[in-house]
Amino acid sequence: xxxxxxxxxxxxxxxxxxxxxxxxxxxxxxxxxxxxxxxxxxxxxxxxxxxxxxxxxxxxxxxxxxxxxxxxxxxxxxxxxxxxxxxxxxxxxxxxxxxxxxxxxxxxxxxxxxxxxxxxxxxxxxxxxxxxxxxxxxxxxxxxxxxxxxxxxxxxxxxxxxxxxxxxxxxxxx
Numbered sequence: 001x002x003x004x005x006x007x008x009x010x011x012x013x014x015x016x017x018x019x020x021x022x023x024x025x026x027x028x029x030x031x032x033x034x035x036x037x038x039x040x041x042x043x044x045x046x047x048x049x050x051x052x053x054x055x056x057x058x059x060x061x062x063x064x065x066x067x068x069x070x071x072x073x074x075x076x077x078x079x080x081x082x083x084x085x086x087x088x089x090x091x092x093x094x095x096x097x098x099x100x101x102x103x104x105x106x107x108x109x110x111x112x113x114x115x116x117x118x119x120x121x122x123x124x125x126x127x128x129x130x131x132x133x134x135x136x137x138x139x140x141x142x143x144x145x146x147x148x149x150x151x152x153x154x155x156x157x158x159x160x161x162x163x164x165x166x167x168x169x170x171x172x173x174x
Contacts, residue, residue, distance in 0.1 A: 057100030070125035
């Protein structure tokens with residue numbers, strides 16, 4: 001099978017299909033439509049996208065062990081935690097190198113959001129919770145704020161008694 005010939009046949013067949021829906025009587029308009037179709041109006045060049053592979057970084061446990069992060073971050077930032085309290089610790093979370101680098105810089109904000117959420121949580125844990133608002137994160141859209149609220153809940157609430165972890169948060173909109 002020659003993929004280039006297949007593409008050419010598909011374009012010709014689709015062009016004939018599209019043309020079957022209209023009958024243009026004005027010669028100038030008909031000519032213009034045919035020119036546009038011939039120029040590829042309905043079949044742009046193929047889109048090629050890359051999904052970059054990120055260099056692995058440190059494990060959260062490593063960052064706790066070397067005191068970069070507060071010890072409670074070991075429990076908070078786990079994958080596949082369960083909603084039920086005492087259900088287990090989930091799986092260790094490994095960051096990308098750029099996340100690790102951002103955390104180390106921020107401790108002196110992609111999983112872009114973990115690059116700024118982890119240092120905020122670590123700061124609150126180190127300086128004590130219950131001292132009022134210690135951070136404000138502003139998102140440009142409600143949809144993003146809503147999705148980030150879900151991420152915070154996953155890390156900060158799951159696997160804690162009654163779903164209340166050591167760091168609280170709230171979403172304010174409007």
